[in-house]
Amino acid sequence: MHQPKVTIVVSPRERFSFSRESLESIYENTTVPFQLIYVDGNSPNQIKKYLQEKSQEKGFQLIRTDYYLAPNQARNLAIPHVDTEYLLFVDNDVLVSRGWLKTLLECAEETEATVVCPLTCIGKNIGEKIHLAGGEARIEEKITNKGKTKRKVHEVHYFVNRKVADVKEELHRKKCEFAEFHCMLVRTQIFDQIGLLDEGFLSTREHIDFCMTVNHAGGSIYCEPTSVVTYVPDLKWEIPELSFFMLRWSDAWEIASLEHFADKWNLPTKDKYFEKRYNRMGYRRHNGFLKPFLSFLTFGWNPLWLQKWAISIEHKINKWITDNYEKNLPQKQKLSSPQAIEKNRELVTN
Template structure:
C-alpha cells in the first residue's frame, strides 16, 4: 500500500491572478514527489475561478475560493487548515519550477532536522539566471523601541555564474522567502500561524525570526531552483487586487505592526515611499507600452511624472471604496478528487 504524501503544497496569490494557470502547469510538469496540493484563490474573476476548478478536477488538487481580497498571510493560514503530512511547502502563484525542485528541500529538512528550507530563488525568465536570493540574513541592533533592522538577500540581481562556488552549497541562514518555503508542520505548534497583521511585506522576515527564536533552523538548499515571474504583464482584472495588495494604506499598517512587534524605530514606516515607487514602476512599465511613439522620451517622462503624482490619490480612493464593500470572510472548497466539498461555516471554516 502506498504511503500518504509527506508534503502539502499551499499555493496562494502573490499579486495577480493571470499567471496562475501557467504556474500550475509548471508545477505539475516538474514535481515528481507525491504531495497534496491546496490552491487558495483570493476572489479572482469568476472565469478564472472556473478554470481553476476544472484544473483541480484534472489534477486532483483542493481549490479554495475566498470571497474577498485578503493578504497572502491570511490565504496561507486558510490553506494551512487543509494541509496534511509532515511538511508544508508554501508557494506563490507566479512561480516557475525546475526539474526535481522539491526533493532537495525535503532531503535537507530530513538530514538537518530543519524547521524551514528555501531554494535558490531566481527571478525573471529562467534562462536569464538572475539571482533573487541565495539565502538571506537579518540583524537587529540597538535599544528596544529605537532598534535598527537590516536584511540582506544574498547575491541579489547577480547572475548565477557570479556567485562563488563555495557559496552555492547547503548552509544555514536567517531568512528564506515565501515564493517557495518548505516548513515542518510541527513548527506551527510551537510558533503559531502566519501573522495576519502583516498585509503586504515582512511576512518571511517575521516567520523566520519566530522560528529562530523558538530554536529552529533555517536552511538554504541550492540544489533546488525556482524562479518567480514578477509582472508586468498584468491582466486588467489583476489591477484592483494588485493596487490593494501594495497600497500605501496596507503597507503603512504592515510596517507599523512589524516595527512595534520588534521594537524598531518608528521611522521604519517611511519605507512606504519605497514600496510606492516599486508599485508605480511596475504599473508604468505596463502603461508605457500603450503610449504613442510620437511622445518620444521627453514626453514619456512627462507622462510618468504626472502618473506618479496622481497614482497615490487613485490608490487611496480604491482602498477606501473596497473597505466600504468588504463582506465578512468566507470561503468555499472544491475537492478535485471528486469528494463532496464541506460547507463553510459563517466564519468560513469547514464544518
C-alpha cells in the same frame, strides 16, 4: 505510492494570469508524492473555472473566496487543513525546476531544519538571474552615547540580481536567517508552537516576521541551492489583475504592515530601514504599471516631470481604490485579530 510527507500550498501573490503555467509546472516537475491545497482569492472567471476543473482532475483541495486576500490571510486558510509532516508555501507566479521538492526535503531531513528555501530566481529566463539565496534578518541592539538602547533591523539578501552562471561555485547549502514566501518548505509542527501566520502583515515584512519568529522559537533556516525555482513578474493590463495588484501593493496596506512590524518588534520608525520604505511607497505600482503605461501613451517619451505628476495623482487614486474596496467588502475583516483568523477557519469548514 508512498504516503506524502508534504502538502504544497499555492496562494496568490500579486496577480492571477500566471496561475495555469505555475500549477502545470508543479505537476510536471515534482518527482516525490505530495498533497496540494490551492487558495484562490477572487480570481477572474477564466482562472476560477480552470482551477475548479483542475482540482477535480488532480484531486487537490481548492479554497476560494469572493474577495481578494492578503498573503498571510490566504496561507492561514490552508494551514488548518495540512496533515503532513511538512508544508510548502509557493506563490502562484513561480515556476519550479525538475526535482525541486525532492532536494528541499532532503535538506530538511539531513539538517533537521525548520524552514528550507530554494535558490529563487527572477525573470522570464528560467533559472538565470538570482532573486534570493537566503539571507540575514535579525534585530540588533546597541547602546547610544546617551546610554539608551537602540533597536534596529539587520537585513542582508544573498546574491541578489547576480547571474547564476557567475556565482555557481559559491552556491552551497547554507544555514541562514530568513527565506521568502515565493517558495518555502516548513515543518508543520512549528505552527503548534508559534500559532498561525500574523495577518497584521498585509503586504510586506511578513517573511521577515515569520523567520525571526521561527529563530526566536529555536528553529533553524537553510537555503538549498540545488533546488531552483523562478519567480516570473509579468503584470497583464486587465481589470481583475490590476485591481488586485493595486490593492496588494496599496499605500494603505504597506503603511499598516510597516507600522505593525515596528510595533510588534519594538522598533523606531525614524531610522534608515523604515525611511527607505516610506520614501519608496508605491514603487511596485509605479514600476509595474504606471511608468510602462505612461511610456505607452507618450510613445516612449515619458519625461521625468510627467512621471512625478502622474505618481502624485496615482497616490490619491490608490487611496480611493483601497477605501472603496474596504467599504464594499462582503464582511469587514480586521486581519490582525484572532477573531478574524477564527472567521477564516469557519469560512473553510462551513
